[in-house]
Amino acid sequence: MAAVQECFISAPGKSILHGEHAVVHGKVALAVALNLRTYLRLQVASSSQVSISLPNINTFLCWDLRELTAIADGSTDTRSMAVLAFLYTYLCVFSESEVLPGLKVCVWSELPTGAGLGSSAAYTVCVSAALLTARGTISSPLTHSQESARWSEQELELINSWAFQGEKIIHGNPSGVDNAVGTWGGFLRYHAGKITPLSKVPTLRILLTNTNVPRSTKLLVSRVKDRINQYPTVMIPVLESVDAVSRICECTLAEMATEGASAKHYSTLEDLIDINQQHLNVMGVGHEALNTLCQLTLAHGLHSKLTGAGGGGCAITLLTPETGECVVRDVIEDLKKLGFDCWETSIGSPGVLMHSPTSLTHSVIHILNKY
Numbered sequence: 001m002a003a004v005q006e007c008f009i010s011a012p013g014k015s016i017l018h019g020e021h022a023v024v025h026g027k028v029a030l031a032v033a034l035n036l037r038t039y040l041r042l043q044v045a046s047s048s049q050v051s052i053s054l055p056n057i058n059t060f061l062c063w064d065l066r067e068l069t070a071i072a073d074g075s076t077d078t079r080s081m082a083v084l085a086f087l088y089t090y091l092c093v094f095s096e097s098e099v100l101p102g103l104k105v106c107v108w109s110e111l112p113t114g115a116g117l118g119s120s121a122a123y124t125v126c127v128s129a130a131l132l133t134a135r136g137t138i139s140s141p142l143t144h145s146q147e148s149a150r151w152s153e154q155e156l157e158l159i160n161s162w163a164f165q166g167e168k169i170i171h172g173n174p175s176g177v178d179n180a181v182g183t184w185g186g187f188l189r190y191h192a193g194k195i196t197p198l199s200k201v202p203t204l205r206i207l208l209t210n211t212n213v214p215r216s217t218k219l220l221v222s223r224v225k226d227r228i229n230q231y232p233t234v235m236i237p238v239l240e241s242v243d244a245v246s247r248i249c250e251c252t253l254a255e256m257a258t259e260g261a262s263a264k265h266y267s268t269l270e271d272l273i274d275i276n277q278q279h280l281n282v283m284g285v286g287h288e289a290l291n292t293l294c295q296l297t298l299a300h301g302l303h304s305k306l307t308g309a310g311g312g313g314c315a316i317t318l319l320t321p322e323t324g325e326c327v328v329r330d331v332i333e334d335l336k337k338l339g340f341d342c343w344e345t346s347i348g349s350p351g352v353l354m355h356s357p358t359s360l361t362h363s364v365i366h367i368l369n370k371y
Protein backbone atom coordinates (compact mmCIF):
# COMPACT_ATOMS: atom_id res chain seq x y z
CA MET A 1 0.00 0.00 0.00
CA ALA A 2 1.20 3.51 -0.77
CA ALA A 3 2.41 5.29 2.35
CA VAL A 4 1.19 8.84 2.93
CA GLN A 5 3.33 11.98 3.34
CA GLU A 6 0.86 13.81 5.55
CA CYS A 7 -2.36 12.95 7.37
CA PHE A 8 -4.88 14.35 9.88
CA ILE A 9 -6.59 11.90 12.22
CA SER A 10 -8.98 12.13 15.14
CA ALA A 11 -10.44 9.75 17.72
CA PRO A 12 -13.13 10.31 20.37
CA GLY A 13 -12.96 10.13 24.13
CA LYS A 14 -15.45 7.93 25.92
CA SER A 15 -17.69 7.71 28.93
CA ILE A 16 -18.30 4.43 30.71
CA LEU A 17 -21.94 4.13 31.79
CA HIS A 18 -21.31 1.02 33.87
CA GLY A 19 -18.57 -1.54 34.40
CA GLU A 20 -15.36 0.44 34.92
CA HIS A 21 -12.77 -1.60 36.85
CA ALA A 22 -15.05 -4.67 36.85
CA VAL A 23 -14.34 -4.91 33.09
CA VAL A 24 -10.63 -5.39 33.84
CA HIS A 25 -11.70 -8.54 35.72
CA GLY A 26 -13.81 -10.00 32.92
CA LYS A 27 -17.17 -8.34 33.64
CA VAL A 28 -19.48 -6.47 31.22
CA ALA A 29 -19.01 -2.74 30.57
CA LEU A 30 -21.20 -0.32 28.61
CA ALA A 31 -19.34 2.59 27.06
CA VAL A 32 -20.12 5.38 24.67
CA ALA A 33 -18.03 7.68 22.45
CA LEU A 34 -18.08 11.39 23.33
CA ASN A 35 -18.15 14.40 21.03
CA LEU A 36 -14.77 15.47 22.46
CA ARG A 37 -11.91 14.32 20.24
CA THR A 38 -8.14 14.05 20.07
CA TYR A 39 -6.55 15.31 16.82
CA LEU A 40 -3.25 14.34 15.24
CA ARG A 41 -1.22 15.69 12.36
CA LEU A 42 1.60 13.55 10.94
CA GLN A 43 4.09 14.74 8.35
CA VAL A 44 6.84 12.63 6.85
CA ALA A 45 9.98 14.78 7.16
CA SER A 46 12.99 14.85 4.85
CA SER A 47 15.30 15.28 7.87
CA SER A 48 16.60 12.31 9.87
CA GLN A 49 14.62 13.41 12.91
CA VAL A 50 11.44 12.29 14.60
CA SER A 51 9.59 14.91 16.62
CA ILE A 52 6.45 14.87 18.73
CA SER A 53 4.55 17.93 19.97
CA LEU A 54 2.03 17.37 22.77
CA PRO A 55 0.75 20.84 23.70
CA ASN A 56 -1.85 19.49 26.22
CA ILE A 57 0.97 18.23 28.42
CA ASN A 58 3.51 20.87 27.41
CA THR A 59 5.85 18.32 25.86
CA PHE A 60 7.86 19.00 22.69
CA LEU A 61 10.59 16.50 21.84
CA CYS A 62 12.78 15.70 18.89
CA TRP A 63 15.24 12.84 18.40
CA ASP A 64 17.97 12.20 15.92
CA LEU A 65 17.05 8.84 14.42
CA ARG A 66 20.56 7.51 15.00
CA GLU A 67 20.07 7.96 18.74
CA LEU A 68 16.84 5.98 18.85
CA THR A 69 18.18 2.64 19.95
CA ALA A 70 17.30 1.57 23.49
CA ILE A 71 14.53 3.44 25.30
CA ALA A 72 14.11 2.99 29.06
CA ASP A 73 10.78 1.66 30.37
CA GLY A 74 9.10 1.78 33.78
CA SER A 75 8.22 5.48 34.12
CA THR A 76 4.73 6.47 35.24
CA ASP A 77 4.75 10.24 34.84
CA THR A 78 2.44 11.88 32.29
CA ARG A 79 5.11 12.80 29.77
CA SER A 80 7.13 9.59 29.88
CA MET A 81 4.03 7.45 29.35
CA ALA A 82 2.78 9.47 26.38
CA VAL A 83 6.23 9.63 24.78
CA LEU A 84 7.00 5.95 25.41
CA ALA A 85 3.65 4.90 23.92
CA PHE A 86 4.46 6.94 20.80
CA LEU A 87 8.07 5.72 20.48
CA TYR A 88 7.10 2.11 21.13
CA THR A 89 4.46 2.19 18.37
CA TYR A 90 6.76 4.08 16.00
CA LEU A 91 9.69 1.67 16.44
CA CYS A 92 7.50 -1.45 16.21
CA VAL A 93 5.39 -0.33 13.24
CA PHE A 94 8.53 0.61 11.26
CA SER A 95 10.65 -2.28 12.58
CA GLU A 96 10.61 -4.04 9.21
CA SER A 97 11.32 -0.88 7.20
CA GLU A 98 14.74 -0.45 5.71
CA VAL A 99 15.07 2.96 7.32
CA LEU A 100 13.18 4.77 10.06
CA PRO A 101 11.39 7.72 8.40
CA GLY A 102 11.81 11.22 9.74
CA LEU A 103 8.42 12.35 11.09
CA LYS A 104 6.79 15.40 12.60
CA VAL A 105 3.80 14.56 14.77
CA CYS A 106 1.52 16.87 16.74
CA VAL A 107 -1.35 15.65 18.94
CA TRP A 108 -3.85 17.98 20.58
CA SER A 109 -7.03 17.07 22.41
CA GLU A 110 -10.32 18.64 23.41
CA LEU A 111 -10.42 16.04 26.20
CA PRO A 112 -9.10 16.76 29.68
CA THR A 113 -5.97 14.63 30.11
CA GLY A 114 -6.20 11.97 32.83
CA ALA A 115 -9.76 12.71 33.93
CA GLY A 116 -11.62 9.49 33.13
CA LEU A 117 -12.76 10.29 29.58
CA GLY A 118 -10.38 7.95 27.79
CA SER A 119 -7.80 10.55 26.79
CA SER A 120 -5.06 7.90 26.80
CA ALA A 121 -7.01 5.65 24.43
CA ALA A 122 -7.97 8.51 22.09
CA TYR A 123 -4.24 9.36 22.01
CA THR A 124 -3.03 5.80 21.30
CA VAL A 125 -5.77 5.24 18.69
CA CYS A 126 -4.71 8.40 16.81
CA VAL A 127 -1.00 7.51 17.06
CA SER A 128 -1.58 3.93 15.86
CA ALA A 129 -3.82 4.97 12.95
CA ALA A 130 -1.35 7.65 11.84
CA LEU A 131 1.77 5.47 12.06
CA LEU A 132 0.14 2.45 10.36
CA THR A 133 -1.07 4.74 7.57
CA ALA A 134 2.35 6.42 7.24
CA ARG A 135 3.97 2.98 7.04
CA GLY A 136 1.47 1.93 4.36
CA THR A 137 0.36 -1.07 6.48
CA ILE A 138 -3.20 0.23 6.19
CA SER A 139 -4.67 2.32 3.42
CA SER A 140 -5.28 6.03 3.40
CA PRO A 141 -9.10 5.86 3.21
CA LEU A 142 -9.71 9.46 2.19
CA THR A 143 -10.60 10.17 -1.43
CA HIS A 144 -10.31 13.64 -2.96
CA SER A 145 -13.93 14.64 -2.54
CA GLN A 146 -14.30 13.40 1.05
CA GLU A 147 -14.12 15.47 4.23
CA SER A 148 -13.49 12.47 6.45
CA ALA A 149 -13.31 8.71 6.06
CA ARG A 150 -12.94 5.52 8.04
CA TRP A 151 -10.82 2.45 7.44
CA SER A 152 -12.11 -1.09 6.66
CA GLU A 153 -13.16 -3.38 9.56
CA GLN A 154 -9.91 -5.33 9.23
CA GLU A 155 -7.82 -2.17 9.28
CA LEU A 156 -9.76 -0.87 12.30
CA GLU A 157 -8.96 -4.12 14.10
CA LEU A 158 -5.27 -3.53 13.45
CA ILE A 159 -5.49 0.08 14.68
CA ASN A 160 -7.33 -1.15 17.79
CA SER A 161 -4.75 -3.83 18.56
CA TRP A 162 -1.83 -1.37 18.33
CA ALA A 163 -3.75 1.17 20.40
CA PHE A 164 -4.23 -1.55 23.03
CA GLN A 165 -0.45 -2.04 23.16
CA GLY A 166 -0.06 1.73 23.69
CA GLU A 167 -2.71 1.61 26.43
CA LYS A 168 -0.66 -1.12 28.14
CA ILE A 169 2.22 1.34 28.40
CA ILE A 170 -0.04 4.05 29.85
CA HIS A 171 -2.45 1.91 31.93
CA GLY A 172 -0.44 -1.16 32.88
CA ASN A 173 -3.36 -3.60 32.64
CA PRO A 174 -6.11 -2.17 30.43
CA SER A 175 -9.27 -4.13 29.62
CA GLY A 176 -9.33 -2.76 26.07
CA VAL A 177 -12.73 -1.07 26.38
CA ASP A 178 -11.38 2.48 25.98
CA ASN A 179 -9.38 1.83 22.80
CA ALA A 180 -12.37 -0.12 21.39
CA VAL A 181 -14.61 2.94 21.80
CA GLY A 182 -11.86 5.22 20.43
CA THR A 183 -11.61 2.99 17.36
CA TRP A 184 -15.26 2.06 16.67
CA GLY A 185 -17.12 4.92 18.35
CA GLY A 186 -20.87 4.72 18.98
CA PHE A 187 -22.26 2.80 21.93
CA LEU A 188 -20.50 -0.46 22.84
CA ARG A 189 -20.89 -3.43 25.11
CA TYR A 190 -17.47 -4.82 26.03
CA HIS A 191 -17.02 -8.20 27.66
CA ALA A 192 -13.74 -10.14 27.96
CA GLY A 193 -12.37 -8.68 24.72
CA LYS A 194 -15.66 -9.12 22.83
CA ILE A 195 -16.93 -5.85 21.37
CA THR A 196 -20.65 -5.62 20.53
CA PRO A 197 -22.05 -2.37 19.12
CA LEU A 198 -25.40 -1.62 20.79
CA SER A 199 -27.91 -0.85 18.08
CA LYS A 200 -30.97 -0.41 20.30
CA VAL A 201 -30.26 2.60 22.47
CA PRO A 202 -32.49 5.55 23.27
CA THR A 203 -31.25 9.14 23.07
CA LEU A 204 -29.81 9.89 26.49
CA ARG A 205 -29.04 13.32 27.94
CA ILE A 206 -25.90 13.28 30.05
CA LEU A 207 -24.16 15.96 32.05
CA LEU A 208 -20.40 15.55 32.36
CA THR A 209 -18.56 17.06 35.31
CA ASN A 210 -14.82 17.20 35.81
CA THR A 211 -13.91 17.55 39.49
CA ASN A 212 -10.41 18.55 38.28
CA VAL A 213 -8.94 16.22 40.90
CA PRO A 214 -5.94 14.62 39.14
CA ARG A 215 -5.53 10.86 39.23
CA SER A 216 -3.80 8.04 37.37
CA THR A 217 -5.73 5.16 35.81
CA LYS A 218 -2.67 2.93 36.16
CA LEU A 219 -2.51 3.40 39.96
CA LEU A 220 -6.29 3.06 40.43
CA VAL A 221 -6.46 -0.17 38.40
CA SER A 222 -3.66 -1.68 40.50
CA ARG A 223 -5.34 -0.46 43.73
CA VAL A 224 -8.53 -2.38 42.82
CA LYS A 225 -6.47 -5.49 42.02
CA ASP A 226 -4.76 -5.29 45.43
CA ARG A 227 -8.13 -4.99 47.16
CA ILE A 228 -9.49 -8.02 45.30
CA ASN A 229 -6.39 -10.02 46.24
CA GLN A 230 -6.67 -8.94 49.88
CA TYR A 231 -10.44 -9.55 50.26
CA PRO A 232 -11.49 -11.91 47.45
CA THR A 233 -14.65 -13.16 49.16
CA VAL A 234 -15.79 -9.56 49.72
CA MET A 235 -14.77 -8.07 46.39
CA ILE A 236 -15.74 -10.82 43.93
CA PRO A 237 -19.47 -10.47 44.78
CA VAL A 238 -19.11 -6.69 44.27
CA LEU A 239 -17.71 -7.29 40.77
CA GLU A 240 -20.56 -9.75 40.08
CA SER A 241 -23.04 -7.12 41.17
CA VAL A 242 -21.50 -4.50 38.85
CA ASP A 243 -21.78 -7.07 36.05
CA ALA A 244 -25.50 -7.45 36.84
CA VAL A 245 -25.89 -3.64 36.86
CA SER A 246 -24.41 -3.44 33.34
CA ARG A 247 -26.64 -6.26 32.08
CA ILE A 248 -29.84 -4.77 33.56
CA CYS A 249 -28.86 -1.37 32.15
CA GLU A 250 -28.37 -2.89 28.69
CA CYS A 251 -31.82 -4.56 28.80
CA THR A 252 -33.44 -1.35 30.07
CA LEU A 253 -31.87 0.71 27.28
CA ALA A 254 -33.03 -1.82 24.68
CA GLU A 255 -36.57 -1.70 26.10
CA MET A 256 -36.52 2.10 26.06
CA ALA A 257 -35.45 2.10 22.42
CA THR A 258 -38.05 -0.42 21.28
CA GLU A 259 -41.07 0.32 23.51
CA GLY A 260 -40.47 4.02 24.17
CA ALA A 261 -38.92 5.43 27.34
CA SER A 262 -41.12 5.54 30.45
CA ALA A 263 -40.63 7.11 33.88
CA LYS A 264 -40.11 3.56 35.23
CA HIS A 265 -37.20 3.03 32.82
CA TYR A 266 -35.56 6.24 33.99
CA SER A 267 -36.12 5.27 37.61
CA THR A 268 -34.32 1.95 36.94
CA LEU A 269 -31.41 3.77 35.26
CA GLU A 270 -31.16 6.10 38.29
CA ASP A 271 -31.17 3.19 40.77
CA LEU A 272 -28.40 1.47 38.79
CA ILE A 273 -26.30 4.65 38.82
CA ASP A 274 -26.66 4.96 42.62
CA ILE A 275 -25.87 1.28 43.21
CA ASN A 276 -22.80 1.34 40.96
CA GLN A 277 -21.47 4.53 42.57
CA GLN A 278 -21.60 2.78 45.97
CA HIS A 279 -19.81 -0.25 44.52
CA LEU A 280 -17.06 1.95 43.09
CA ASN A 281 -16.60 3.49 46.54
CA VAL A 282 -16.32 -0.03 47.98
CA MET A 283 -13.66 -0.81 45.35
CA GLY A 284 -11.64 2.11 46.71
CA VAL A 285 -11.85 4.38 43.65
CA GLY A 286 -14.14 7.06 45.08
CA HIS A 287 -13.08 10.54 46.16
CA GLU A 288 -14.46 13.19 48.49
CA ALA A 289 -15.00 15.53 45.53
CA LEU A 290 -17.05 12.82 43.75
CA ASN A 291 -19.19 12.26 46.89
CA THR A 292 -19.83 16.01 47.09
CA LEU A 293 -20.79 16.05 43.42
CA CYS A 294 -23.23 13.12 43.82
CA GLN A 295 -24.86 14.72 46.90
CA LEU A 296 -25.18 18.08 45.16
CA THR A 297 -26.86 16.67 42.05
CA LEU A 298 -29.14 14.48 44.21
CA ALA A 299 -30.29 17.60 46.04
CA HIS A 300 -31.60 18.68 42.60
CA GLY A 301 -33.14 15.22 42.04
CA LEU A 302 -30.40 14.04 39.67
CA HIS A 303 -28.32 10.85 39.94
CA SER A 304 -24.56 10.71 39.29
CA LYS A 305 -21.70 8.27 39.28
CA LEU A 306 -17.99 8.54 38.53
CA THR A 307 -16.95 7.50 35.02
CA GLY A 308 -13.65 5.95 33.99
CA ALA A 309 -11.08 5.07 36.60
CA GLY A 310 -12.39 7.39 39.35
CA GLY A 311 -10.22 8.64 42.21
CA GLY A 312 -11.26 12.16 41.09
CA GLY A 313 -11.67 13.01 37.42
CA CYS A 314 -15.13 12.98 35.85
CA ALA A 315 -18.66 11.94 36.74
CA ILE A 316 -21.81 11.53 34.64
CA THR A 317 -25.25 12.78 35.66
CA LEU A 318 -28.36 11.43 33.98
CA LEU A 319 -30.88 14.03 32.81
CA THR A 320 -34.41 12.74 32.28
CA PRO A 321 -37.29 14.09 30.17
CA GLU A 322 -38.70 15.36 33.50
CA THR A 323 -35.57 17.43 34.21
CA GLY A 324 -36.48 21.06 33.61
CA GLU A 325 -34.02 23.37 31.87
CA CYS A 326 -33.90 25.58 34.98
CA VAL A 327 -32.80 22.55 37.06
CA VAL A 328 -30.02 21.83 34.56
CA ARG A 329 -28.93 25.47 34.70
CA ASP A 330 -28.97 25.55 38.53
CA VAL A 331 -27.02 22.27 38.86
CA ILE A 332 -24.35 23.46 36.43
CA GLU A 333 -24.06 26.74 38.30
CA ASP A 334 -23.75 25.01 41.70
CA LEU A 335 -21.15 22.56 40.39
CA LYS A 336 -19.11 25.39 38.88
CA LYS A 337 -19.18 27.21 42.23
CA LEU A 338 -17.30 24.20 43.67
CA GLY A 339 -14.55 24.66 41.07
CA PHE A 340 -15.80 21.83 38.84
CA ASP A 341 -16.16 22.07 35.05
CA CYS A 342 -19.57 20.98 33.86
CA TRP A 343 -21.21 20.68 30.46
CA GLU A 344 -23.92 18.72 28.66
CA THR A 345 -22.42 16.31 26.20
CA SER A 346 -23.64 14.49 23.15
CA ILE A 347 -22.83 10.80 22.93
CA GLY A 348 -22.41 8.10 20.28
CA SER A 349 -19.85 9.97 18.15
CA PRO A 350 -17.93 8.20 15.37
CA GLY A 351 -14.70 6.36 16.09
CA VAL A 352 -11.29 7.06 14.54
CA LEU A 353 -11.45 9.21 11.41
CA MET A 354 -9.07 10.48 8.78
CA HIS A 355 -9.81 14.10 7.85
CA SER A 356 -9.06 16.39 4.97
CA PRO A 357 -7.33 19.48 6.43
CA THR A 358 -10.11 21.71 5.10
CA SER A 359 -12.76 19.79 7.07
CA LEU A 360 -11.17 20.57 10.45
CA THR A 361 -12.24 23.65 12.37
CA HIS A 362 -10.07 26.71 12.23
CA SER A 363 -8.97 26.38 15.86
CA VAL A 364 -7.97 22.68 15.55
CA ILE A 365 -5.96 23.23 12.37
CA HIS A 366 -4.36 26.31 13.90
CA ILE A 367 -3.04 24.31 16.87
CA LEU A 368 -1.88 21.34 14.77
CA ASN A 369 -0.03 23.64 12.38
CA LYS A 370 1.49 25.73 15.14
CA TYR A 371 3.83 23.07 16.59
Ligand SMILES: Nc1ncnc2c1ncn2[C@@H]1O[C@H](COP(=O)(O)OP(=O)(O)OP(=O)(O)O)[C@@H](O)[C@H]1O
Nearest residue numbers: 078081082109114115116117118119120217308309
Ligand atom coordinates in the same frame (compact mmCIF):
# COMPACT_ATOMS: atom_id res chain seq x y z
N1 LIG B 1 -3.60 14.87 24.38
C1 LIG B 1 -2.63 14.17 24.95
N2 LIG B 1 -1.34 14.49 24.73
C2 LIG B 1 -0.37 13.77 25.31
N3 LIG B 1 -0.56 12.74 26.15
C3 LIG B 1 -1.82 12.38 26.42
C4 LIG B 1 -2.91 13.07 25.84
N4 LIG B 1 -4.03 12.50 26.30
C5 LIG B 1 -3.65 11.49 27.13
N5 LIG B 1 -2.31 11.41 27.21
C6 LIG B 1 -1.54 10.42 28.00
O1 LIG B 1 -2.47 9.64 28.74
C7 LIG B 1 -2.28 9.82 30.16
C8 LIG B 1 -3.62 9.85 30.86
O2 LIG B 1 -4.16 8.58 30.80
P1 LIG B 1 -5.08 7.97 31.94
O3 LIG B 1 -5.44 6.62 31.47
O4 LIG B 1 -4.45 8.10 33.28
O5 LIG B 1 -6.37 8.93 31.93
P2 LIG B 1 -7.62 8.95 30.93
O6 LIG B 1 -7.36 8.03 29.81
O7 LIG B 1 -7.91 10.36 30.63
O8 LIG B 1 -8.79 8.40 31.86
P3 LIG B 1 -9.46 6.91 31.88
O9 LIG B 1 -8.38 5.95 31.56
O10 LIG B 1 -9.98 6.75 33.27
O11 LIG B 1 -10.56 6.98 30.87
C9 LIG B 1 -1.51 11.12 30.31
O12 LIG B 1 -0.74 11.08 31.50
C10 LIG B 1 -0.64 11.10 29.04
O13 LIG B 1 0.49 10.26 29.24
Ligand SMILES: C[C@@](O)(CCO)CC(=O)[O-]
Nearest residue numbers: 020021174175176308309
Ligand atom coordinates in the same frame (compact mmCIF):
# COMPACT_ATOMS: atom_id res chain seq x y z
C1 LIG C 1 -10.82 1.66 35.00
C2 LIG C 1 -11.03 1.08 33.61
O1 LIG C 1 -12.00 0.04 33.71
C3 LIG C 1 -11.62 2.10 32.65
C4 LIG C 1 -10.81 3.33 32.47
O2 LIG C 1 -11.48 4.17 31.56
C5 LIG C 1 -9.71 0.55 33.11
C6 LIG C 1 -9.85 -0.33 31.87
O3 LIG C 1 -10.92 -0.86 31.61
O4 LIG C 1 -8.82 -0.50 31.20
Ligand SMILES: [Mg+2]
Nearest residue numbers: 118120121217
Ligand atom coordinates in the same frame (compact mmCIF):
# COMPACT_ATOMS: atom_id res chain seq x y z
MG1 LIG D 1 -6.89 6.00 30.08
